[in-house]
Amino acid sequence: MLSQFRQTRLIHYTLAVLTAASVVILSLPLAAPVRALRAALHYAVDPMAYSGFVGVSELRGVSRRLINLVDAAKDNEILRRRLAEMDLMGTRLQGLEKENARLREELKLKLPAAERGLWAHVLEKEPFRWYQDVVIDAGETRGVKLNAPVFAPSSQGLAVVGQVVEVRPETSDVLLITNSMSAVAAYVSSEAVSGLVLGQGGSILKMLYLPPGSAPAVGQPVYTSAVSPTFPAHMLIGAVASVGAPDRRYGFLSADVVPAAAPQGFSEVLVLLPRAGYPGKS
Amino acid sequence: MGPLGWVAIFASALVGQWVWASEFPFFGYSPQLVLVATVALAARRGPLAAMAAGFWGGLLGNVGSRQLFGIDALAFVWIAYGVWILSKNVDTTRLLPQCALTIFMSWAYAVLAIVAGLAFAGAPQWPGWAGCFVVPLYNAIAAAALFEILSRAEKRRGLR
Numbered sequence: 001m002l003s004q005f006r007q008t009r010l011i012h013y014t015l016a017v018l019t020a021a022s023v024v025i026l027s028l029p030l031a032a033p034v035r036a037l038r039a040a041l042h043y044a045v046d047p048m049a050y051s052g053f054v055g056v057s058e059l060r061g062v063s064r065r066l067i068n069l070v071d072a073a074k075d076n077e078i079l080r081r082r083l084a085e086m087d088l089m090g091t092r093l094q095g096l097e098k099e100n101a102r103l104r105e106e107l108k109l110k111l112p113a114a115e116r117g118l119w120a121h122v123l124e125k126e127p128f129r130w131y132q133d134v135v136i137d138a139g140e141t142r143g144v145k146l147n148a149p150v151f152a153p154s155s156q157g158l159a160v161v162g163q164v165v166e167v168r169p170e171t172s173d174v175l176l177i178t179n180s181m182s183a184v185a186a187y188v189s190s191e192a193v194s195g196l197v198l199g200q201g202g203s204i205l206k207m208l209y210l211p212p213g214s215a216p217a218v219g220q221p222v223y224t225s226a227v228s229p230t231f232p233a234h235m236l237i238g239a240v241a242s243v244g245a246p247d248r249r250y251g252f253l254s255a256d257v258v259p260a261a262a263p264q265g266f267s268e269v270l271v272l273l274p275r276a277g278y279p280g281k282s
Numbered sequence: 283m284g285p286l287g288w289v290a291i292f293a294s295a296l297v298g299q300w301v302w303a304s305e306f307p308f309f310g311y312s313p314q315l316v317l318v319a320t321v322a323l324a325a326r327r328g329p330l331a332a333m334a335a336g337f338w339g340g341l342l343g344n345v346g347s348r349q350l351f352g353i354d355a356l357a358f359v360w361i362a363y364g365v366w367i368l369s370k371n372v373d374t375t376r377l378l379p380q381c382a383l384t385i386f387m388s389w390a391y392a393v394l395a396i397v398a399g400l401a402f403a404g405a406p407q408w409p410g411w412a413g414c415f416v417v418p419l420y421n422a423i424a425a426a427a428l429f430e431i432l433s434r435a436e437k438r439r440g441l442r
Contacts (some may be wrong), residue, residue: 011366014333014334015333015363019359019360021355022352022355023356025341026353026398026401027402029352045296045345048293051297052298052300056305
């Protein structure tokens with residue numbers, strides 16, 4: 001251990017030597033030894049400086065990559081939203097396609113000049129009254145009249161669904177043809193075989209009063225008759241499912257009919273309304 | 283902190299100073315990290331090591347700069363000596379005196395640069411008034427950071 005005095009002296013010597021060296025370097029910048037020293041220091045320093053700048057550029061790259069990552073996350077969010085919008089648009093497109101098909105069906109329907117069609121949505125189908133009636137979202141304000149015939153799209157075109165039995169300002173009740181209170185004058189294939197289609201409160205209709213000797217075949221379509229006071233003629237009701245035995249007392253035949261528009265098969269209906277200036281059928 | 287640790291600190295200070303000055307200057311100025319390291323070394327290890335490290339650190343620092351070659355070496359040698367002189371009356375091992383000492387030595391450096399510039403280049407190496415106030419402040423902040431790093435390193439070493 002150096003004594004305090006010797007240490008102080010050493011410090012002063014060091015200071016003097018290093019100061020002298022600095023002054024020489026400052027005084028003779030172009031001297032060969034100074035230039036050699038500078039070149040040697042350059043040689044030592046350059047790799048350090050290079051490493052430092054490489055490290056900084058790497059760090060800058062990291063920040064750029066992080067920014068890109070954040071941007072990608074934002075883009076991802078935007079694309080997710082767009083995808084959700086696309087899903088919504090797809091659903092709307094499907095709805096429009098359905099509407100398009102429905103309108104095509106409507107165009108097939110040759111409405112009498114005195115009548116016009118009004119499309120409405122089914123609002124309610126009560127489980128306990130599944131085959132009895134439905135509520136639709138069209139009422140008096142849209143021109144719905146009592147006893148107006150109601151149709152729905154089916155695989156064979158528009159088919160009879162029922163008739164309006166109660167009209168409120170914004171909604172109406174439709175009595176389905178499957179309701180046991182319902183009766184529609186009808187014919188099978190040709191008007192020669194006509195009868196009355198009655199609701200049974202279930203999924204099958206009963207067609208009564210078929211003339212004895214007539215032989216309606218299974219699968220033959222059943223249409224509304226021209227004598228029906230409510231429905232326009234030649235509208236599809238359903239198809240013959242089976243033919244029963246002749247009535248013992250009167251001899252007429254009966255047949256089971258499967259409705260073309262089952263209650264579970266439609267959510268939109270076409271209500272037939274009288275045109276302004278024309279008297280209604282019912 | 284051992285000699286190798288101080289070599290690492292001076293090397294980091296040199297590289298940090300170059301990178302800082304060229305890549306991230308605050309308002310056109312950057313801290314003099316080698317000066318800060320010299321003050322810290324002088325305060326903790328005495329003037330001999332600090333004068334030697336300051337001399338070589340100054341020379342290496344001047345190699346890559348436009349300043350007079352050797353001016354930092356001269357300045358840092360005297361700064362290390364000045365810290366030793368002041369440490370006889372001030373406790374330079376604490377944070378605040380070390381930061382104040384760094385500011386004072388930054389001003390001393392500016393004066394010495396002017397004098398040396400006039401003497402050896404015929405023109406003062408004047409950093410400007412903003413430089414006279416901003417750079418010492420940066421140096422003080424860097425000194426505080428270095429003090430914290432060294433204190434933690436010494437505490438960890440003491441725990442081992």
